[in-house]
Amino acid sequence: MRTLFLNPPSYDDFDGGAGARYQAKREVWSFWYPTWLAYPAGMIPGARLLDAPPLHMTLEQTLAVTRDYEHVVLHTSTPSFRADVRTARAIKDARPGTLIGFVGGHVTARPEESLRYAGAVDYVARREFDHATAAVAAGRSFDGIDGISYLRGATYVENPDAAALGTAELDALPFASDVYARDLDYRRYNSPYCRYPYVSLYTGRGCPAHCTFCLWPQVTTGHAYRTRSVANVLAECAGLPRRFPEMQELFFDDDTFTADPARAREIARGLGRLGIRWSTNARANVDRETLAVLKDNGLRLFVVGYESGNEQILKNVRKGVSVERARRFTRDCHEVGILIHGTFVLGLPGETRDTIQETIRFAREIRPETLQVSLASPYPGTAMYDWVLERGHLTVDSLVDETGYQKCTISYPEMPADEIFRAVETFYRRYYFSRRYLWKSLKRMAADPYEAKRMLAEGKQFLGSMWSRRQMASRTSAAAA
Numbered sequence: 321m322r323t324l325f326l327n328p329p330s331y332d333d334f335d336g337g338a339g340a341r342y343q344a345k346r347e348v349w350s351f352w353y354p355t356w357l358a359y360p361a362g363m364i365p366g367a368r369l370l371d372a373p374p375l376h377m378t379l380e381q382t383l384a385v386t387r388d389y390e391h392v393v394l395h396t397s398t399p400s401f402r403a404d405v406r407t408a409r410a411i412k413d414a415r416p417g418t419l420i421g422f423v424g425g426h427v428t429a430r431p432e433e434s435l436r437y438a439g440a441v442d443y444v445a446r447r448e449f450d451h452a453t454a455a456v457a458a459g460r461s462f463d464g465i466d467g468i469s470y471l472r473g474a475t476y477v478e479n480p481d482a483a484a485l486g487t488a489e490l491d492a493l494p495f496a497s498d499v500y501a502r503d504l505d506y507r508r509y510n511s512p513y514c515r516y517p518y519v520s521l522y523t524g525r526g527c528p529a530h531c532t533f534c535l536w537p538q539v540t541t542g543h544a545y546r547t548r549s550v551a552n553v554l555a556e557c558a559g560l561p562r563r564f565p566e567m568q569e570l571f572f573d574d575d576t577f578t579a580d581p582a583r584a585r586e587i588a589r590g591l592g593r594l595g596i597r598w599s600t601n602a603r604a605n606v607d608r609e610t611l612a613v614l615k616d617n618g619l620r621l622f623v624v625g626y627e628s629g630n631e632q633i634l635k636n637v638r639k640g641v642s643v644e645r646a647r648r649f650t651r652d653c654h655e656v657g658i659l660i661h662g663t664f665v666l667g668l669p670g671e672t673r674d675t676i677q678e679t680i681r682f683a684r685e686i687r688p689e690t691l692q693v694s695l696a697s698p699y700p701g702t703a704m705y706d707w708v709l710e711r712g713h714l715t716v717d718s719l720v721d722e723t724g725y726q727k728c729t730i731s732y733p734e735m736p737a738d739e740i741f742r743a744v745e746t747f748y749r750r751y752y753f754s755r756r757y758l759w760k761s762l763k764r765m766a767a768d769p770y771e772a773k774r775m776l777a778e779g780k781q782f783l784g785s786m787w788s789r790r791q792m793a794s795r796t797s798a799a800a801a
Contacts, residue, residue, distance in 0.1 A: 321419065323364050323457045324389040325357040328407040329372040329382050330400065349781060351509045353520040355496050355573065356423075357395055360453045361503065362494030367457070369499055374508035379407060383414045391419045393445070393453050398426040398699050405438045412440040421456060421468075423449040425539045429701025431469035432476045443470040447540050448525065450493060452482060484542060485525070491552040496521060501563045512778055513621060513661035513690055514599060515568035515770075519560055523553045523587065527575035529603065530638045531627075532703035533668065536575060539701035545579045554590040561596070569620065572600035579603070581610045592617030599623070604646035611656045621659040621689070624650075629682025630675040633668050637704070643682065650686040662688030666747065667696035667730045667740040669707060676743050680750050687756075693747045695728045695740065745786050752782075 351374040361369040368389075372382050386392050392411055396404040408420050419442050427434040427444040435441055445452040445468050452467040462470050467482030485493075497519065500506060507517050524547035527537040537543050560567060570591075577600040578584050591598055599621040624646075628634055631643050653660055664679055683691060698705040698714060708714045708730055715731045731737035751757060765772035 321391040321457050321459065322389045323361075323367040323391040323393065323453075324386060325354075325361040325367065325369045325393045325453075326382070326386070326395070327354050327357065327371045327373060328394055328396075328400075328404050329377050329379050330403065349778075350511050352511070352573075353496075353500065353504070353509055354395065355520060355522055356449075357393070358496040358499040358503075359493050360393070360450045362496070362499045363450065363454045364457045369503040371504060371508075374505075379410060382407070383410060386411045386418065387415050389418065391421070391457055393421045393423060393449075396422050396424045396426055401426050401434070405440070408438060408440040419443075419456070421445055421449075421453060423453070425535045425699060425701065428539050429699070431478060435469065435471050435476065443468050447481060447542075448485060450485070484544065484546060486546055487549055490525070490546065490548045495556045495559075497556055497560060497563060506564050507566065511571065513623060514571050515597070515620070516774070517564070517566055518569040518571050519564050519567050520571045520573045521553075521556065522574055523548050523572055523577065524574050528579050529576060529640055531625075531640075532637045532707065533665065533696060533698070534575075535699045535702055538703065539699070541575070545574075545576070547580065547583065550583060550586050550590065553587055554594070557591060557596060558594055561594075568597070570596050570598040572598065574601060576603050577601055578606045578610065581607065585610055585613045588614045588617040588619060601625075604641050604649040606649060606652075608652045608656070611652055611658060615656045615658050619658060621661060622653065623661045623663065624688070625663045626683070626686075627663070627665045628668060628671075628675065629679035630670070633670045633675055636669040647686060650688070654687070660688040662686070662691045663694065664691060664747070665694050665696050666743050667728060667735075667737075669704070671696075671732065671735050671740065673735065673739070676740075676747070680747050683747070683751055684754065691748075691751060693744045695744060696730055698730065745790070748782075748786065 351371075354369060354371050357369050357371075361367045370382070370385055392408075394404055394408060404422070408422070411418055411420060420440060421443050422434060422438070422441050423445045428446040431444045431446060434444055443456065443462060445456075447467060449467065452465055455465045456462075456468070462468060463477070463479070466480050469476070469478045471477070500519065506519060509518065509520070510516050511518060511520075524545055526541040526543060526545045527534070528543055528545050529537070530543065557570065560570060595618070597618050597620055599619065600623070602622040602624055604624050604626060626646055627637065627639055629643060634641070634643065650660060662683060664683060666676060666679070696704070698708045705714075713730050713732055715737050716727060716729050728737040728741040730740065761775060765775055
């Protein structure tokens with residue numbers, strides 16, 4: 321079947337947090353590559369990947385494309401699910417014979433509920449969906465395809481999970497960058513912590529950590545870090561400068577690229593020979609020797625999930641990295657010359673007014689180059705979701721409001737939701753408006769015209785975002801009164 325892999329259109333400023341589908345933006349302009357959709361889009365002859373949000377496509381413009389396809393696969397998430405269902409129904413209305421599949425964390429965690437609610441969705445492909453969607457496109461009967469769920473009349477059918485892909489199977493997948501070059505405009509993608517324009521890839525799937533709040537390993541990829549071979553990764557990287565001549569940076573979006581330090585060092589040395597500047601995700605526990613090798617071979621920046629500066633909260637969420645270990649890692653990065661984009665989460669189990677202040681002090685102590693402060697989002701399928709549900713701490717059933725801004729969906733007796741929500745802006749302001757940070761920023765801007773232009777633009781977006789948050793908080797308070 322003629323198959324379209326679709327990131328559906330969204331509304332302005334949609335921000336579902338880290339577990340949302342890939343058009344989510346945060347405080348500044350950002351779009352993430354739809355890498356998961358790119359793999360099956362490269363496997364199926366004649367398939368196309370359409371990423372509607374970076375193109376600012378309306379539903380009507382999207383429907384004009386979907387009418388040419390017999391099979392449409394949509395990536396969805398908990399915050400965007402209802403809007404994505406409306407898109408699926410519109411696709412069916414425009415071409416009733418279209419076969420529609422949903423993929424992503426939400427439908428993996430709640431396949432039967434999703435199918436019954438949606439109506440227009442013919443099947444759900446759970447977990448990693450590369451081969452399942454390709455099998456559907458090839459016309460195979462649903463009952464012979466592992467990893468999918470569907471309704472047979474009123475009866476729910478859930479086929480066995482597909483086997484997780486190992487190194488040989490991952491190496492056999494097409495290069496995601498080939499599909500980017502064919503179907504996407506890489507200049508439409510931006511990340512506030514990457515040099516623009518950037519290109520993002522995966523070198524492996526899964527994460528060995530057991531953080532209770534993290535969606536991907538618990539729901540879609542598992543806790544075994546399954547990797548592509550070093551040769552396969554470097555073969556794809558070698559072609560990037562030719563395909564994306566304006567590329568300023570490569571980003572590895574593995575949950576924890578540094579989980580296998582020896583492999584990370586080997587890939588880094590290959591990138592050094594290729595002359596590619598790169599950044600990646602890392603846990604705050606990488607040894608100094610590995611840090612030095614990565615830095616010497618083109619590493620510019622780590623994205624590090626610190627989450628909290630309170631030891632007990634880290635234990636509550638099974639982070640597996642202590643505050644002191646994170647402090648030592650960060651000091652090593654500063655001394656080696658690796659920049660850090662630090663991410664923090666407010667509202668995790670055990671959060672109080674005092675622990676939030678402790679986390680703010682910790683962030684100001686370790687001094688990441690930039691930071692991101694998120695609200696704890698308990699996604700279905702995670703241990704944290706079960707924990708807050710069992711204790712009555714979940715306040716609403718949707719993770720975003722009608723404007724697209726992220727809600728605080730958790731409320732504790734000692735820390736209500738509105739206080740957690742307001743604490744995000746307090747955190748940002750105490751960090752970014754400190755004298756030390758402002759002085760450092762001015763020096764960076766004076767030394768680098770690129771940084772000056774970027775920081776001024778992002779600063780304007782950030783201040784606008786904080787204003788919108790205050791407006792929303794005021795509306796919420798007025799409604800409650």
